[in-house]
Amino acid sequence: MGSVIELEGVSKSFGSLQALDDLSLQLDEGEALGVVGPNGAGKTTMLSLIAGSLHPDRGRILFCGRDVTRVSPHGHCRLGIARTFQIPRPFGGMTVFENVLVGASFGPAGSDGEAEEIAVGVLADVGLLRKANTLAGSLPLLERKRLELARALAARPRVLLLDEIAGGLTEPEVLELVATIRKVRAASVSLVWIEHIVHALLAVVDRLVALDFGRKIVEGDPQAVMASPEVRSVYLGAGA
Amino acid sequence: MSGELTVVRATTASRLGAVAGVAALTALATVPFWASAGDMRLLVEALTLLALAQMWNLLAGYAGLVSIGQQAFVGIGAYGLYYFGDKVGVHPFLAAGLAGLAAAALAIPTAGLAFRLRGGYFAIGTWVIAEVYHLLAVNTSYLGGGSGVTVGSAAALERGTREDGTYWLALAAGAGAVILVYAVLRSRLGLALTAIRDNEEAAESLGVDLVRAKLVVYVLAGLGCGLAGAVIYLNLLRIQPDAAFTVNWTAYMIFIVVIGGIGTIEGPIVGTAVFFVLRELLSGYGTWYLVALGGVAVVVMLAAPGGLWSLVQRRFDLRLFPVQRRLRLPPAPEREANP
Ligand SMILES: Nc1ncnc2c1ncn2[C@@H]1O[C@H](COP(=O)(O)OP(=O)(O)OP(=O)(O)O)[C@@H](O)[C@H]1O
Ligand SMILES: [Mg+2]
Numbered sequence: 001m002g003s004v005i006e007l008e009g010v011s012k013s014f015g016s017l018q019a020l021d022d023l024s025l026q027l028d029e030g031e032a033l034g035v036v037g038p039n040g041a042g043k044t045t046m047l048s049l050i051a052g053s054l055h056p057d058r059g060r061i062l063f064c065g066r067d068v069t070r071v072s073p074h075g076h077c078r079l080g081i082a083r084t085f086q087i088p089r090p091f092g093g094m095t096v097f098e099n100v101l102v103g104a105s106f107g108p109a110g111s112d113g114e115a116e117e118i119a120v121g122v123l124a125d126v127g128l129l130r131k132a133n134t135l136a137g138s139l140p141l142l143e144r145k146r147l148e149l150a151r152a153l154a155a156r157p158r159v160l161l162l163d164e165i166a167g168g169l170t171e172p173e174v175l176e177l178v179a180t181i182r183k184v185r186a187a188s189v190s191l192v193w194i195e196h197i198v199h200a201l202l203a204v205v206d207r208l209v210a211l212d213f214g215r216k217i218v219e220g221d222p223q224a225v226m227a228s229p230e231v232r233s234v235y236l237g238a239g240a
Numbered sequence: 241m242s243g244e245l246t247v248v249r250a251t252t253a254s255r256l257g258a259v260a261g262v263a264a265l266t267a268l269a270t271v272p273f274w275a276s277a278g279d280m281r282l283l284v285e286a287l288t289l290l291a292l293a294q295m296w297n298l299l300a301g302y303a304g305l306v307s308i309g310q311q312a313f314v315g316i317g318a319y320g321l322y323y324f325g326d327k328v329g330v331h332p333f334l335a336a337g338l339a340g341l342a343a344a345a346l347a348i349p350t351a352g353l354a355f356r357l358r359g360g361y362f363a364i365g366t367w368v369i370a371e372v373y374h375l376l377a378v379n380t381s382y383l384g385g386g387s388g389v390t391v392g393s394a395a396a397l398e399r400g401t402r403e404d405g406t407y408w409l410a411l412a413a414g415a416g417a418v419i420l421v422y423a424v425l426r427s428r429l430g431l432a433l434t435a436i437r438d439n440e441e442a443a444e445s446l447g448v449d450l451v452r453a454k455l456v457v458y459v460l461a462g463l464g465c466g467l468a469g470a471v472i473y474l475n476l477l478r479i480q481p482d483a484a485f486t487v488n489w490t491a492y493m494i495f496i497v498v499i500g501g502i503g504t505i506e507g508p509i510v511g512t513a514v515f516f517v518l519r520e521l522l523s524g525y526g527t528w529y530l531v532a533l534g535g536v537a538v539v540v541m542l543a544a545p546g547g548l549w550s551l552v553q554r555r556f557d558l559r560l561f562p563v564q565r566r567l568r569l570p571p572a573p574e575r576e577a578n579p
Contacts, residue, residue, distance in 0.1 A: 053444070073441075074449045077444075082445070083445055085445075089439045092439075093434065094564075095565070095567075098434070098564070099435075101565065102431055103446045103447070105447075120245050130569070132567040132569065133567055151442075151446055155447060
């Protein structure tokens with residue numbers, strides 16, 4: 001199994017702020033990678049780089065061995081990389097069905113009928129079918145998060161990038177979401193999942209990476225990473 | 241589709257809207273047979289402004305292109321009419337159509353420049369480019385220079401023919417703009433544009449090619465504004481560069497779209513009606529008329545930020561133009577078993 005995503009020495013700064021500093025990382029075909037780290041560690045920045053919505057100052061990004069460092073966000077989507085946003089960005093004036101239809105229509109090409117079928121299928125998978133005709137702008141948080149997931153899935157990605165999709169949900173809601181994401185994994189989609197809710201993450205991912213100040217501090221087996229002195233010190237604020 | 245699930249577009253309101261639309265169009269088409277020349281001139285103005293407003297709505301309300309330089313295409317349409325009618329020598333009604341196409345063609349290099357700019361810079365940039373076109377017209381003696389030209393080919397037409405033809409062209413521009421925007425919004429491009437309207441970054445991340453969608457809209461808007469400009473000057477006959485390229489054209493478009501309701505097809509129609517009613521009521525008061533227009537715009541923006549149509553839409557969930565895609569769900573299983 002080759003790697004689907006490779007980051008090679010990627011750096012990104014915003015003005016004087018170094019959000020990512022010489023980060024290298026890889027994601028294998030079919031693998032689920034969890035990402036943890038304190039606020040401002042650079043997790044979302046990393047995701048945006050992989051999704052093509054930001055371009056790195058230095059370093060390269062490969063998708064299935066192909067250099068996609070400068071490819072546009074819509075180009076990334078068409079290649080098979082789809083993302084969700086940490087703060088949901090629904091198309092508020094469109095219905096839930098139309099939101100998902102956007103993902104199904106412009107990701108990989110297909111006829112309108114095909115796109116509609118995909119959209120309906122995805123809505124059923126994430127449990128939003130009954131809200132299909134609701135305006136997305138009027139959805140409560142849980143359903144906005146589900147919609148983020150549904151839209152990304154409708155683009156039929158090979159790599160799915162999730163940014164704190166469980167944040168702000170109640171415990172039962174988190175469990176429902178975990179179940180949905182497990183289903184996605186079963187369809188052999190590779191996954192990068194940023195999450196502060198550790199138990200949700202541990203229920204799904206194969207490998208964990210911890211970031212702090214734009215650098216990778218530990219990487220490896222999820223349990224081991226969470227137990228590592230580096231992560232404990234960051235999370236507990238105590239000296240390691 | 242998987243049997244029971246179907247996608248429906250029409251609503252009861254939209255079916256009524258279609259009937260009303262066809263009736264209105266039929267009535268409007270007969271205007272030359274019974275209305276006075278003065279009323280017809282007024283309608284030509286209203287219909288061309290409706291066309292302009294629909295174009296600006298497509299640009300700013302959907303594609304996120306807040307252009308304040310659409311007067312460039314009004315002016316190009318005006319001079320295109322003169323060029324094709326008087327210099328090339330085609331019939332002025334055909335010249336008006338060709339002028340629209342010329343404006344669309346010139347929209348492509350214009351976009352090449354303007355699309356390098358973002359946000360506020362794009363807005364100012366489009367204005368600057370329009371000024372460049374203005375100065376080109378002023379300095380080209382072939383096109384009459386600073387004092388402008390009379391569209392001789394149109395002035396030479398028999399008066400009744402010119403007035404009727406101009407009116408029907410204006411109707412074609414106004415109704416055509418509405419139908420064009422409607423057709424665009426129902427298409428795949430429309431799905432992309434509506435997504436762009438609501439959130440550009442999310443649309444892009446879902447595979448929407450922003451630049452391509454925006455370019456198509458910009459060229460269509462060039463076509464619409466160019467045709468409207470040509471028809472406006474078929475009506476006026478005398479082209480002066482300062483008037484043809486005045487930023488006031490775009491100011492009217494913005495006013496109409498903002499008070500009517502941006503990002504809807506109905507909004508610019510409502511806005512055009514309000515604009516003309518205000519203008520007719522207040523035309524005796526000189527500059528106070530402009531103050532009143534500004535006042536109305538401010539009040540509407542504060543009281544109904546989505547424009548007047550948003551008030552109607554929110555209250556009655558009324559959509560005269562069915563651009564939404566609704567999913568018709570199968571009945572719940574219990575009910576299916578026991579009908
Ligand atoms: N567009 C931007 N412009 C300027 N600074 C930015 C931008 N995006 C992120 N930053 C900064 O870069 C740093 C990393 O941000 P990032 O959003 O990647 O963090 P994060 O790990 O996702 O944090 P959180 O857990 O709070 O979501 C932060 O200090 C943030 O303020
Ligand atoms: Mg983040």
